Structures are given as structure tokens and as C-alpha cells.
Amino acid sequence: MASIDTEAIVLRTIRFSEADVVLAFYSPDQGRFSAIAKGARKSGSKLGGRLQPGVWIHVGVARGRGDLGTVRSASTIQAHAGLWQEGYRLRAAGSVLETVLRSVPEHEAMPEIFYLLARTLGLLAVAVPLPGPPRLDPVVLGFQAKILVVSGLLPRLASCASCGSPGPLVAFSAHAGGMLCDSCASAGEPLDGAARNAFAGLVGHPLADAREVCPPGARVGVERMIGLVLKEHLGVTLRSAMPL
Ligand SMILES: [Zn+2]
Known part of the structure; x- marks a missing residue:
């Protein structure tokens, strides 16, 4: 399973299911790409608060066989609060x-x-x-x-x-x-x-x-x-x- 470990800016978040969100990112070494954040909409999610449009993060994404990877980790570099x-x-x-x-x-x-x-x-x-x-x-x-x-x-x-x-x-x-x-x-x-x-x-x-x-x-x-x-x-x- 390939993984991505990169800086990225969140471009968009789309509610995908009760708990999950699909995100679009732009990163300097991957360009524009999408990934799913499972459980990001649950209260207390460690990911949710960081995954807002405009936020600059360091993100880890695990990629399966399909195109859409899964967000594993996210830490804020610049929140643009x-x-x-x-x-x-x-x-x-x-x-x-x-x-x-x-x-x-x-x-x-x-x-x-x-x-x-x-x-x-x-x-x-x-x-x-x-x-x-x-x-x-x-x-x-x-x-x-x-x-x-x-x-x-x-x-x-x-x-x-x-x-x-x-x-x-x-x-x-x-x-x-x-x-x-x-x-x-x-x-x-x-x-x-x-x-x-x-x-x-x-x-x-x-x-x-x-x-x-x-x-x-x-x-x-x-x-x-x-x-x-x-x-x-x-x-x-x-x-x-x-x-x-
Ligand atoms: Zn002319």
C-alpha cells in the first residue's frame, strides 16, 4: 500500500456519510488530490477540526488499490484562523x-x-x-x-x-x-x-x-x-x- 506524507492545503470538504468526509487537497509534491477522512464528523475526532478549507496541514494518507486514499494523520502547520x-x-x-x-x-x-x-x-x-x-x-x-x-x-x-x-x-x-x-x-x-x-x-x-x-x-x-x-x-x- 503506497502512502503519501506531505504538506497540503485543504481546498474543500464534502460530507460523504454520517461520519466520513471526502477532502480535496493541494500539495507541493502531489498537486491536487482527494482522500477520505473516516470518522472526521464524529464529535471528538482528532482529524475533524484540522480538516477545514484553507487550513495548511501536514497530512498522512494511506492509498489502497483505488484512487481515493484514507487520511491517517493530520497536524496543523498554519490554521489561517x-x-x-x-x-x-x-x-x-x-x-x-x-x-x-x-x-x-x-x-x-x-x-x-x-x-x-x-x-x-x-x-x-x-x-x-x-x-x-x-x-x-x-x-x-x-x-x-x-x-x-x-x-x-x-x-x-x-x-x-x-x-x-x-x-x-x-x-x-x-x-x-x-x-x-x-x-x-x-x-x-x-x-x-x-x-x-x-x-x-x-x-x-x-x-x-x-x-x-x-x-x-x-x-x-x-x-x-x-x-x-x-x-x-x-x-x-x-x-x-x-x-x-
Ligand atoms: Zn489589431
């Missing part, structure tokens, strides 16, 4: 965890995604709530923009994706591959320069600077760019995002 002190933070973290669940393939280890996720949850756990929906927090949008970079899906931002012209760039098309100039704009939808600049800023700056580089007026446009790219290339629409 601040997430539970503010509904805003928890909802922002929910958007981040959903992004990993829906847009990152299973069993592909990408350590940069793990450390990006840990950094993002750490920032959100102490974040001061902003006006507006948590899904538009620049830390959430910055995380999603960086996921596109790691996944090789970064759209072209500095010149027209269709003809190469330096601009002015006035529209966006995920299908064409990025921003579009005036002459090519009919292939996309109008998008203002503020959203483009904010997107480029989120890609190019550390997450700690996300709120500075992504002003309030640009956030809906950035979310839309990210949503269109995820839909075009992965066929994914995030439930926590505005419908496209």
Missing part, C-alpha cells in the same frame, strides 16, 4: 480555493501553485475588508492572474493579439489571445485601459501590492478578463464569479 473571523475574508478565500479546484488539473504537482496559494490565504487571513464583493478583492484577482501565468494562459496585454499593433488597445478577446487594437476590436468586446493596466500590474507585482495596482474601477474588468480566459481555454466558469 483569521479567515473565520470575518465573513469577507472567508468568502474571498472561497473564491481562491474554487479557482484551484476548477482550473488546476489533478495529480500534477506544481509547487509554485502551492506556495502562491499559501501566500494568498495568509494575506486574506489578515486582510481589511474592502467595499464591494470579496471576489473582487485585488488579492483574489492577483492570485487568479498569477494562476493564468503558471498555467501558460496569460493573455497578450502589450500589443494587439490579432495584428501586433502597439495600439491604442481598446478591446479584449480570449479567443484571439488578448487585447485588440481599434482595427481588430470587432473580434472582441470593449475593455478599457484601466482594466488592462491593473491586470498587467497584478501579474507583475507581488500579491502584497495587489490592492495598490488594482484600483476599484478596474476590478470588474479584470475579473471579466480572467473569466473569459478560463472559459475559452479550460471551459471553466467559476461559480463564485459574476456570470459571463
Whole structure:
């Protein structure tokens, strides 16, 4: 019986039966994987309290012949307790965890995604709530923009994706591959320069600077760019995002 002994962040917990929970994890050396925690829902379970979405743990998983392993042990590395002190933070973290669940393939280890996720949850756990929906927090949008970079899906931002012209760039098309100039704009939808600049800023700056580089007026446009790219290339629409 193979076993896994790794750091991981809990992405999701699903009640599986009266006592058991199925968990999705992201780990630096296993990527995204699932396992069952037997008895985790029983009161007094040693596992239960540690297996919450957003918690960074050290986990031991025994793997049988099937794909789904069984959680044998879990110890907390970073609880990100601040997430539970503010509904805003928890909802922002929910958007981040959903992004990993829906847009990152299973069993592909990408350590940069793990450390990006840990950094993002750490920032959100102490974040001061902003006006507006948590899904538009620049830390959430910055995380999603960086996921596109790691996944090789970064759209072209500095010149027209269709003809190469330096601009002015006035529209966006995920299908064409990025921003579009005036002459090519009919292939996309109008998008203002503020959203483009904010997107480029989120890609190019550390997450700690996300709120500075992504002003309030640009956030809906950035979310839309990210949503269109995820839909075009992965066929994914995030439930926590505005419908496209
Ligand atoms: Zn063009």
C-alpha cells in the first residue's frame, strides 16, 4: 500500500456519510488530490477540526488499490484562523480555493501553485475588508492572474493579439489571445485601459501590492478578463464569479 506524507492545503470538504468526509487537497509534491477522512464528523475526532478549507496541514494518507486514499494523520502547520473571523475574508478565500479546484488539473504537482496559494490565504487571513464583493478583492484577482501565468494562459496585454499593433488597445478577446487594437476590436468586446493596466500590474507585482495596482474601477474588468480566459481555454466558469 503506497502512502503519501506531505504538506497540503485543504481546498474543500464534502460530507460523504454520517461520519466520513471526502477532502480535496493541494500539495507541493502531489498537486491536487482527494482522500477520505473516516470518522472526521464524529464529535471528538482528532482529524475533524484540522480538516477545514484553507487550513495548511501536514497530512498522512494511506492509498489502497483505488484512487481515493484514507487520511491517517493530520497536524496543523498554519490554521489561517483569521479567515473565520470575518465573513469577507472567508468568502474571498472561497473564491481562491474554487479557482484551484476548477482550473488546476489533478495529480500534477506544481509547487509554485502551492506556495502562491499559501501566500494568498495568509494575506486574506489578515486582510481589511474592502467595499464591494470579496471576489473582487485585488488579492483574489492577483492570485487568479498569477494562476493564468503558471498555467501558460496569460493573455497578450502589450500589443494587439490579432495584428501586433502597439495600439491604442481598446478591446479584449480570449479567443484571439488578448487585447485588440481599434482595427481588430470587432473580434472582441470593449475593455478599457484601466482594466488592462491593473491586470498587467497584478501579474507583475507581488500579491502584497495587489490592492495598490488594482484600483476599484478596474476590478470588474479584470475579473471579466480572467473569466473569459478560463472559459475559452479550460471551459471553466467559476461559480463564485459574476456570470459571463
Ligand atoms: Zn489589431
